[in-house]
Amino acid sequence: MTENAPPTVRDPTKEPIKSSELDPKFKYKLIKMHGGEKLLKCFQCGTCTSDCPVARYSDSYRPRQIIRMAQLGLKDRILKSDTLWLCAACFTCTDRCPQDVEVASVIRVLRNLAAEEGCVPQVFKDQAASILESGYAYKIPDLRIKKREPTGLPPLPKGNPESVKKSLKGVAFIDKCVENKGAPK
Numbered sequence: 001m002t003e004n005a006p007p008t009v010r011d012p013t014k015e016p017i018k019s020s021e022l023d024p025k026f027k028y029k030l031i032k033m034h035g036g037e038k039l040l041k042c043f044q045c046g047t048c049t050s051d052c053p054v055a056r057y058s059d060s061y062r063p064r065q066i067i068r069m070a071q072l073g074l075k076d077r078i079l080k081s082d083t084l085w086l087c088a089a090c091f092t093c094t095d096r097c098p099q100d101v102e103v104a105s106v107i108r109v110l111r112n113l114a115a116e117e118g119c120v121p122q123v124f125k126d127q128a129a130s131i132l133e134s135g136y137a138y139k140i141p142d143l144r145i146k147k148r149e150p151t152g153l154p155p156l157p158k159g160n161p162e163s164v165k166k167s168l169k170g171v172a173f174i175d176k177c178v179e180n181k182g183a184p185k
């Protein structure tokens, strides 16, 4: 490796598949879930990936590949992969799929399953904890808040975490955060 070469990032989607990883029942579970019903209609044309705005800027995010992995039953690989969380939920893939596969919804279903297993990237756990604590997704540094007045900006509106908690009551991931008084581990 040369001095300026970027660090090697492990990409589980590029690793050889072992038959022991395949869960043949996984696809049947997914097609019973709202949004996952048409998963098996995918014939791997690649339209979703070629039109996906995230795939355009990522070396690893490929919605077509996620759909294929779901069909094959590579459950752990998908649920433990951080790339699942790169989807911006723009629904372009769903609009363009010639087979009417609701790609964005399949990804939502997979994220829900990942969240149930606690496989949520730390950045989102931290954001959830911050929203529940302050009403803001990020803690705004005091220095930046102080700079508002001299530049003529009004004070920041106060966050309303209680209202957020009320609106999100019943969302399993958020309930877990409340239980743990912060991001679930």
Ligand code: SF4
Pocket (backbone or CB within 6 Å): 041, 042, 043, 044, 045, 046, 047, 048, 049, 063, 064, 067, 096, 097, 098, 099, 100, 101, 103
């Ligand atoms: S566009 Fe539809 S059929 Fe084509 S690869 Fe994506 S999900 Fe499969």
Ligand code: SF4
Pocket (backbone or CB within 6 Å): 048, 051, 052, 053, 054, 055, 063, 086, 087, 088, 089, 090, 091, 092, 093, 094, 103, 104, 107
């Ligand atoms: S919904 Fe997600 S996968 Fe589909 S095109 Fe948008 S970013 Fe890509």
